[in-house]
Amino acid sequence: MLSRTADHLYWMSRYTERAENTARMLDVNYQTSLLPQSAQVAKYGWQGLLSISELLPMYNEKHDQILPDEVMEFMVKDESNPSSILSCLRAARENARAVRGALTTEAWETQNTTWLEVNRMLRAGDLERDPAQFFEWVKFRSHLSRGVTLGTMLQDEAFYFSRLGTFLERADNTARLVDVKFHALNSEFFGTATEEDQEYDFYHWSAILRSVSAFEVYRKVYRDVIKPERVAELLILRSDMPRSLHACLVEVVENLDKVKNDQSAETQRRAGKLLADLQYATVDEILATGLHAYLTQFLDRVNELGWRISQDFLVPAQ
Numbered sequence: 001m002l003s004r005t006a007d008h009l010y011w012m013s014r015y016t017e018r019a020e021n022t023a024r025m026l027d028v029n030y031q032t033s034l035l036p037q038s039a040q041v042a043k044y045g046w047q048g049l050l051s052i053s054e055l056l057p058m059y060n061e062k063h064d065q066i067l068p069d070e071v072m073e074f075m076v077k078d079e080s081n082p083s084s085i086l087s088c089l090r091a092a093r094e095n096a097r098a099v100r101g102a103l104t105t106e107a108w109e110t111q112n113t114t115w116l117e118v119n120r121m122l123r124a125g126d127l128e129r130d131p132a133q134f135f136e137w138v139k140f141r142s143h144l145s146r147g148v149t150l151g152t153m154l155q156d157e158a159f160y161f162s163r164l165g166t167f168l169e170r171a172d173n174t175a176r177l178v179d180v181k182f183h184a185l186n187s188e189f190f191g192t193a194t195e196e197d198q199e200y201d202f203y204h205w206s207a208i209l210r211s212v213s214a215f216e217v218y219r220k221v222y223r224d225v226i227k228p229e230r231v232a233e234l235l236i237l238r239s240d241m242p243r244s245l246h247a248c249l250v251e252v253v254e255n256l257d258k259v260k261n262d263q264s265a266e267t268q269r270r271a272g273k274l275l276a277d278l279q280y281a282t283v284d285e286i287l288a289t290g291l292h293a294y295l296t297q298f299l300d301r302v303n304e305l306g307w308r309i310s311q312d313f314l315v316p317a318q
Contacts, residue, residue: 005099006161006259007314012095012111013149013165019088020142021173025049025180026075027135028211033068035203045180046071052176053083076127076134085138089118092145104152107145114141157259164255164309171248172302174212175295178235181208205231212243232291233283245298249275252305259313267308274301 029049033042046066050056055074058081063070076085093115100108118138121127127134146166153159181204205226209215214234221238222230239246253271260268286294 003314005102006157007310008095008099009102009158009161010165010309010314012092012099013162014169015088015092015095016111016142016145017166017169018083018173019085019092020139021170021177022053022075022083022085022088023135023138024173024211025053025177026072027132028177028180028207030068030072030131030135031207031210032204042068048180049075052179055081055083072127072131077122086118086122089115099158102158104148106148106152110141110145110148114145117141160255160258161313163251164259167248167251167255168302168306168309170243171245171252172299172306174235174243174245174248175298175302177208177212178232179292179295181205202226209234214241214243217241229283229287232286236286237278237281237283239279246275246278249278256309261312264312267305267312270301270308271305274298274305 026049029045032045043066046068047056050059050066050071053075059066059071059074062074062078074081074084078084079087079090081087082091093111096103096108096111118141121134121137126137149159149162153162202225205228206215208231209218209226212235218226218231218234221234221241224230234241234244236245238244239250241247249271253268253275256264256268256271
């Protein structure tokens with residue numbers, strides 16, 4: 001496959017997944033902001049979201065203070081923000097258009113319709129009217145895009161590069177989403193909540209689980225009250241949880257193996273080593289060293305994998 005075609009397919013999937021995960025991060029912050037809390041705690045949550053998305057400096061250039069409505073506007077509508085939902089959906093559509101011939105009609109029409117519809121909805125004020133419903137729509141369109149890809153495309157290199165982009169982006173974003181909660185706690189280690197904090201903490205952890213469609217999964221797996229260390233275990237180490245870091249790396253390793261070439265051996269080795277670290281880690285070890293430190297290191301390794309994939313497969317020969 002031409003490296004330019006592979007590049008467009010890979011980034012089409014990454015941008016679609018990024019739009020969904022931005023919606024998930026905004027949704028969890030919006031839902032937790034509805035809980036009783038001080039103005040300072042609420043502000044810290046929105047600031048943490050911008051920091052983890054590495055967008056705080058860009059936001060501060062445009063706005064004097066951190067306000068929920070302005071953060072949402074910046075993260076959803078701002079076309080100068082390359083990670084806003086609107087920018088991601090536009091980039092996904094443009095990448096799809098560039099390789100229209102490599103996609104099925106259904107896959108292309110899904111991307112194109114999503115782009116047209118999000119513009120209509122934002123002009124109509126759907127975000128301001130009901131943010132939660134708008135974020136659900138973004139998630140649904142991403143689900144639809146993946147389902148159409150899986151259900152209509154030939155499972156060849158085009159399919160594998162598309163899947164590779166999806167799961168590398170999801171690993172990155174799940175790690176950032178868990179880190180959002182870490183920032184909200186403002187603590188290096190979870191510890192045990194005091195009795196007064198338990199109810200408050202329950203709603204925050206419930207919001208996190210719902211944001212990754214894992215609330216019912218948690219209940220089925222653990223059949224117990226929501227505990228921070230078990231939430232961390234579910235979203236990091238459980239291979240049977242679709243959005244966990246472990247599950248994402250399984251897909252990355254498998255799809256890398258299917259598109260491997262003469263220069264990708266080191267990339268495959270590093271991906272395999274990261275997967276092995278997740279397979280044999282325990283949540284106690286992770287929490288003992290600090291969740292934030294662990295996730296920061298994981299993000300560095302995932303970003304390096306992304307860079308290596310670009311070098312091995314996607315950068316057109318000069």
